[in-house]
Amino acid sequence: MTSIARSRPAAPVPRPATRAGDDRREANAATVLRAVLDHGPVARSAVARLTGLSAAAVSRQVVDLLRLELLAERPELAVAVPGVRGRPQLPLEVDAERLAVAGLHVGLPYSTFALLDLRGRVLFRQELPHGGRRGSAALKALLARVPRLLAAAAAAPATAGRRVLGLGAVTGGAVDAERGVTVRHEPLGWHGVPLRELLERATGLPVRVDNHARALAAAEVLFGDPAARRSMVQLFVGHVVDASISVAGTVHQGPPSVTGDGGHLPVPGSTARCHCGRSGCLSVAASDDTLFDAAVAQGVIARPDRGLLLAAVRAGDVRADALVRARARVVGGALALLADVVNPDLLVLTETFAVADPVYLDVVREEFALRSHLHRDAALLVAQRFGADALAVAACAPVLGELYARPLLNH
The missing domain is CATH 1.10.10.10 (Winged helix-like DNA-binding domain superfamily/Winged helix DNA-binding domain)
Structure with a gap:
């Protein structure tokens, strides 16, 4: 401790x-x-x-x-x-008063640092823009900033005096949780990064590393819908697209370090070129990069930015609405494929617009109902419950999951 x-x-x-x-x-x-x-x-x-x-x-x-x-x-x-x-x-x-866990979600445009109490409530959160940095430059900046953020959290009223049990660190792509290594994160340019070792050296905290889709699934099992403890598919759609599966309350890891690669599900009609060399992969057709670039090309927003597109949608811009609905239909079709293969009790979607406005979740559900051959009730498809705190909760989930599974050994 x-x-x-x-x-x-x-x-x-x-x-x-x-x-x-x-x-x-x-x-x-x-x-x-x-x-x-x-x-x-x-x-x-x-x-x-x-x-x-x-x-x-x-x-x-x-x-x-x-x-x-x-x-x-x-x-x-x-x-x-x-x-x-x-x-x-x-x-x-x-006890939600005396202990905390820390977490770092490493994204593409920015990372998120957070402290949570043992009930999964966010006590402290700060976004860390990467300023266009990738590869070793982004990693070096994070390793310098996280210890300073731990010190800043010590001075915050909601966290002062708490003991931190550990630090979770989650990223997209292939992550070897056992070795604590980000095996491959193509958009960020990370390959074979020993993230656990580097963060333990920088912070002095025990660190647990995982893929962010698996971490979101673990958070849902801990704090979310009870159906998640039976069986669940979690789909994360952002700058990267990742999926995870859990059964009987256990999140599947998969050999070697990859639960599966839902990002390469085929999207009919898409000609977008994927980093894998093929065209029409979900990871490109549904990615934030593709959505934001299209919004810039149509003059909806001045630069690729999630906040700007959200603002345009909320202001009633019909072009923004059409773009977001088009992606929702792509996501709904992908979820139908996943559901038909796995047939889970619950489908959980982490996607900015479906989380922010139930109208877009309804579009996903409509496409899901249209495409699913099993004809499951679309009510099994829900948006993740953590809202704007999703990345913060995911970042801390590896530590919280181990704590609840082995409270006497991981303390």
Whole structure:
């Protein structure tokens, strides 16, 4: 555990040898912590009913989780239960006051740095424009700025005095989460970047690295629609296009480091040239670059910029509306293909305009219903629930996901 104001040197910590009893204790602690996240404030007796654990097992886990500051008691909410002797049970909830996790989402025009509490709420967020930098120049700038942002967060009222448990770092493209390496991010010009090692050296924090579509899926499993814990496809559409899959609450990693490459789904009628050398790939047909360039070419906006196009849409510019609807139809067709192959309980879309205005999500749904051969109800398709905080939450999800899965080892 690391102070926000003063970090300790990061070093690889080998997982201790465990016995079956240790594994059970870890699993039980994760079960209790998850139940309190979902239902808190909640009494110990209710946690036992919800989890199927014995009252004694719940009490043992609660002692550890309170000691680790992952749970907090709420004595002001205690209520005596009629017919039950003894002191009222103190309700429990996930402690949102003393700890935080940090995250860095590395995008193309800008990156996002954030701090979240353990319930996934954003405490501090700042965008870091790349100023046109790519490759090693962008990386060098980030490595210099992130430690300064950690220090700035220490002075912010919402985060002062909190201990930071770790730093998540997510990017598009192929990411080897186990080795902490960005294997390939073509638009950014990153190949084989040891991101975990570099950020641990720069910040002194333990770092977890992942692909941003997988991180968004992990965040949805933690804090989103309960259907996400059964099965889900997450599609991210921005300057890059990435997809991820989760089943039974576990986000699929895929060998080697790639869940899949939804960016190369074919888009009928598209002639846009992809970096892979082919034409008509979703990664180009639906990308922000293609959308913004078209808006500039039609005189809708003066330069390729998400904020300018959003403003034009909100001002009622019919040309902007037509461009955004055209992309929504491309995305809807791609989601129909994904849904027909995977047949998930939930489809989650992260795309600027569908998140900002349900009108455009409806366009995606209409195209999805038209193209899907399974004829699934389009209501299974939703926009991600984090809104403007999506990239901040995704950035922190690798750390939060590990914390909730192994609260005793990852603390």
